[in-house]
Amino acid sequence: MCDRCAWAGPDEIYVDYHDTEWGVPEWDSRALWEKLILDGFQAGLSWITILKKRDNFRTAFAGFDPDIIATWGEDDVHRLLANAGIIRHRGKIEATIGNARAWRQVEDEMGFDQFLWSFVGGAPLQNRWQSQAEVPTHTPLSTEISKELKRRGFKFCGPTIVYAFMEACGLVNDHVVTCPCHDRVAAMAQRGAGA
Template sequence: MGLDETGRCGWCGTDPLYVAYHDTEWGVPERDGRALWEKLILDGFQAGLSWITILRKREAFREAFEGFDPEVIAGWGEPEVARLLGNAGIIRHRGKIEATIGNARAFLAMEEQGGFADAMWAYVGHSPIQNQWQALAEVPAYTPLSERMSKDLKKAGFRFCGPTIVYAWMQATGMVNDHLVGCPRHPQVAALAMSRG
């Protein structure tokens, strides 16, 4: 239960964009701080929506948010919020847009204190957690670790980073390998984690 007829994790369905995301990106360890931050922002925008909705709009998000450059976004204010609220290519949610600006400032503060990526990967001992789920029903929506990370991110000034969002982000960025064990990507992603050395 949980794998589709191709042997993939069943959650990606048959949409070519979603299948490509599953096959090439989801679960791959991401060590670049700016890329990690972008994915956290997009996971925050997903709240209440499906991930495929975000994937379909990802390029429009990147254009609207200046390539997700935190240094640029951190300086934004109401004029930029108003501009983004008028952009039909993205999710037009004032709270999420304003949170992105605050999250850019929080990210830059963490970068000055030793680095966002290093701080986030420290939660998993700098090595991806290799889960062994057999079925989608076994995969948690959040964990005690994602609850702790969420709490710490909020203390650092981040918003739209609850435990469920944080766990989805950990899965996407390879801090945990949550491909089902029968999926061809499970051993491939595990090997990527090992190859870092």
């Protein structure tokens, strides 16, 4: 019997996200940064709230271009705080600007993608969970990545946020084994494998 991961539904936007995006290995530095930022905004909220506002976020945050966002200041914070289409949380908005600057440093040093994928040896970790109840909310590895991100100046990247990010970006395959996406995502384990 093939059953989707228990969290995927009932909203169609959730099902589509699960079926086409969640767990698919992301190799692009900018896209990885966007997903980390959105996971930070999700803290304390449901992920569907972020999914429903994602297009608004992309518009408000200049397509999540960290080179642009890194130049922003207090006027931009006020502009974003007035935008009802996004999560209006000063700390998260300010962290996004700071995280853009931190991203730029890591990107220049080694590539944000290379930095993140180095923690898993360049290929997704393949879990074989039988049920959603087995899936952890954080791991020693997500704690390690969180500490290193914070050391490099990132904020809103605690171990639980980082683990959700790792799942979303395919650094770890946490589709349960009964989910039709598990094997499909596992087959994408090498850089360049198609979606």
